Amino acid sequence: MGNIVSPITGLLGIEYPIFQGGMAWIADGALAAAVSEAGGLGIISAMNAGPDYLREEIRKARELTKKPFGVNIMLMSPYAEEVAKVVVEEKVSVVTTGAGSPAKFMESWLEAGIKVIPVIASVAMAKKMEKVGAAAVVAEGQESGGHIGELTTLTLVPQVVDAVSIPVLAAGGIADGRGMAASLMLGACGVQMGTRFLVAKECNVHPNYKEMVLDAGDISTLTTGRRFAASTCRCLKNPFSRNFIKVEYAPETTVDDVNALGVGALRKAAVEGDKKEGCFMAGQIAGLVKKEQTAKEIIEEVMNECVDLLKGAPSWVK
Numbered sequence: 001m002g003n004i005v006s007p008i009t010g011l012l013g014i015e016y017p018i019f020q021g022g023m024a025w026i027a028d029g030a031l032a033a034a035v036s037e038a039g040g041l042g043i044i045s046a047m048n049a050g051p052d053y054l055r056e057e058i059r060k061a062r063e064l065t066k067k068p069f070g071v072n073i074m075l076m077s078p079y080a081e082e083v084a085k086v087v088v089e090e091k092v093s094v095v096t097t098g099a100g101s102p103a104k105f106m107e108s109w110l111e112a113g114i115k116v117i118p119v120i121a122s123v124a125m126a127k128k129m130e131k132v133g134a135a136a137v138v139a140e141g142q143e144s145g146g147h148i149g150e151l152t153t154l155t156l157v158p159q160v161v162d163a164v165s166i167p168v169l170a171a172g173g174i175a176d177g178r179g180m181a182a183s184l185m186l187g188a189c190g191v192q193m194g195t196r197f198l199v200a201k202e203c204n205v206h207p208n209y210k211e212m213v214l215d216a217g218d219i220s221t222l223t224t225g226r227r228f229a230a231s232t233c234r235c236l237k238n239p240f241s242r243n244f245i246k247v248e249y250a251p252e253t254t255v256d257d258v259n260a261l262g263v264g265a266l267r268k269a270a271v272e273g274d275k276k277e278g279c280f281m282a283g284q285i286a287g288l289v290k291k292e293q294t295a296k297e298i299i300e301e302v303m304n305e306c307v308d309l310l311k312g313a314p315s316w317v318k
Contacts, residue, residue, distance in 0.1 A: 017190025022072020029060030121149025143173030161187030177305020208273030
């Protein structure tokens with residue numbers, strides 16, 4: 001298997017420039033360890049859980065791999081302050097962040113030698129993250145599953161690449177070597193994939209979740225939360241998401257009503273496998289994900305396809 005020359009691999013001590021997304025209720029220590037052991041960067045999601053949960057998952061991952069892995073911290077979590085300390089105490093090497101600015105934690109994280117890589121959805125946020133000391137950024141387009149911004153990956157990535165001097169990884173709408181090769185041509189130095197790793201054999205999400213992703217087509221997702229520009233989220237179409245849209249756009253619905261609609265729905269999907277009441281977050285790329293594989297098989301397949309495509313690039317030039 002060939003490889004890609006990327007600054008992110010040397011920076012983080014990983015073999016391949018592929019991150020696994022920090023998916024709440026899905027990205028645990030087992031999945032992160034499997035991805036890292038396969039040469040990518042596995043990431044544990046701290047989600048809205050407390051410090052004890054995160055510490056346990058970090059230690060589980062360390063039992064399964066000696067390679068670097070990261071932790072994703074959602075900055076709007078009520079436990080953000082506590083889990084920010086846990087990653088320092090547990091000597092985690094990489095932290096990715098979402099849902100806000102990590103500025104208040106940067107001093108302690110950088111002092112601990114942690115490489116901080118925020119997930120961003122705009123040029124303005126990328127610039128801010130560079131100023132506060134981010135080692136790199138993940139530019140995530142709205143094709144991705146979960147909470148999303150406004151720009152697509154194709155438009156966001158090159159603008160972020162032009163705006164900052166730190167490495168940029170691409171995320172959103174990437175599930176194979178074609179997506180990775182395209183991202184590199186946009187100026188990214190690597191990719192982050194969530195939906196593809198959701199169906200990894202080492203992923204402990206409920207089987208119903210995997211089944212829904214594997215059965216998805218090109219128009220199987222929709223976005224909720226756009227009406228009030230609150231928390232826009234991409235998920236698979238099912239009774240829950242269709243009802244969400246119906247309630248969201250009813251004349252009498254308020255922003256508080258919308259915020260209450262999704263409480264507990266992701267857990268119902270990921271842990272309970274409730275196909276009716278669960279929120280099955282997944283990217284538009286779900287239609288390309290057709291088989292369950294090990295994390296190693298996923299990474300090898302993506303890398304081989306990407307390298308073969310890039311080696312064939314001269315055929316397009318006269």
